[in-house]
Amino acid sequence: MARSDTRYREAYNQILAYCETLPTAAPIPAETRLAEIAGVSRTVIRRCLARMEELGLISWQGRDKHLLRAPLADDRIAVPDAPADKSDFEQRFLDWVLRFDVPANTPLSVAELSRTFDVAQHDLKEFLAGLSRFGLVSRRPQGGWMLLGFTKDFAIELSDFRSVLEHNAVAQVADAPVDHPVWAALAQLRADHLALKQAIDTDFHEFSKLDERFHRCINSVVKNRFIAEFQKVISLIFHYHYMWDKTEEKHRNAAAIDEHLAIIDALEARDSEAAQAAALRHLRTSKTTLLSSLRHHDLG
Amino acid sequence: MARSDTRYREAYNQILAYCETLPTAAPIPAETRLAEIAGVSRTVIRRCLARMEELGLISWQGRDKHLLRAPLADDRIAVPDAPADKSDFEQRFLDWVLRFDVPANTPLSVAELSRTFDVAQHDLKEFLAGLSRFGLVSRRPQGGWMLLGFTKDFAIELSDFRSVLEHNAVAQVADAPVDHPVWAALAQLRADHLALKQAIDTDFHEFSKLDERFHRCINSVVKNRFIAEFQKVISLIFHYHYMWDKTEEKHRNAAAIDEHLAIIDALEARDSEAAQAAALRHLRTSKTTLLSSLRHHDLG
């Protein structure tokens, strides 16, 4: 009933690995130095040293520390099982929400989520607290959390917000200097769009990836932490909904390719006005698609 | 070492108050009904009923529940002290950060914050997790949290983001129907601006409030949860920095009044282009002011 000693165990193995690089009988650096190496506090280092002394790996008396013998594989300490990739948990959670069409206003059980996703309960709570800033979840009066989105209103507001952001991004691209990498990227994207247009009859499902690449490219010009944070959520949501709404997919994607090309044309001509107008047209189409995809899923 | 029974205690008093409205010897509603009244689960209600029976307030046998006597003030149960207004904690925290110029990259001690703000540690963690979405705080590798902003980069990106949002808001105001309440609000704001302009020599410090009102008015037209969430943080930060930067305050405010009036003029003329241009000018000034205020505070 306290915190785990994973940090100590990992540090111990790390220090052991460091000692392997030392010649036998070599003096061992100061505790502060070791703490730096392992990225932990001196408290942990002293625990490590104590164990190493106990195992007869080192002599330790005051500031006189010496390696007695080379560490063996057997000297290593066991680290509790896999640290459960916490990094991509966000991705997996949104994936779950969207893929299984978890309806709006579903109560979320932290206990259950914790089991299915193999994430500690308080990490989950932190994550949900973060999402509540995006209005995707909220606390329930009787305790616990609930999934607010994905309603029609949410989709509309998200689309509108996306339009605002991309409108700005397009304007910035048009103003980008000639040597900006975005131009090379756009040239490549144009080629890829044209290629897919040729093969649209068979490869139309490839468009989803291309779409994401295109929008990411446009937005990459904007260096802004707030916008970047939102783009992550936005692109994920749009991306998934495009993938599922199979109605008229081929025709829809063919049209979208032309819309993308129109934006690229205007941008390369440095016609900011035209580019923004083209972007606006495309974003309107996207919004319509997102909303119709919601209708098919019987939400909102 | 478990959750508090505040919910039970509050529910108990609430049920007691409900019983006061009943005539003596009246039958008491079903547990489900009582649960609805108090907004808690049946589990809590049964605890309440058990206590009421024990005190001789009611008879309780199966579904036969009757009031035996009118509840007295003395029957009430003590509720643990003030629930510490958790609602405005966000405001108080940002206030603290800005008012005391907490420098960027300051480690935040949850334990200390919990004490000074009188907020439970896990509520704080939830709050910090939310702020980390805005890039204001982040987790430290060695545990705990740290305050990232308020750096120059943060201010620049925040200003830019604000510009994007307000640019959009102004465009929407220009398109608002004649009967939209924003027009009445703007008319009032125009009058207030003109009044302050007359008295600028003495009342220039009044501008800060007016500025906040003006921007809130413009943004009120945009109905979007994402934008609204950000506006809260943005307006708070700009508001405070304006209040503190005392250099040339009078002159600065006088200029800002004219900028605001120019925006109002263009909007009332339904000249979207001119309004956006005026807004852009004003936002540029704001950004400069914010940055210079940072320089005076020796940050970034």
Place this chain on the structure above:
DNA sequence: CAATTGTTTTTTATAATAATATACAAATAC
């Protein structure tokens, strides 16, 4: 059989606590 209560199971909020970090004092080496 619909509404209500009795009982069991699950989930949540929270305080207690070991692990860790940090701060400070004493000792050592140069």
Place this chain on the structure above:
DNA sequence: GTATTTGTATATTATTATAAAAAACAATTG
């Protein structure tokens, strides 16, 4: 003497155990 390093004390954090509360289910009752 002073800059490092270690020894020790204190503070903070992460995590768990657990009572409180909610939710699910079964058994009554009118």
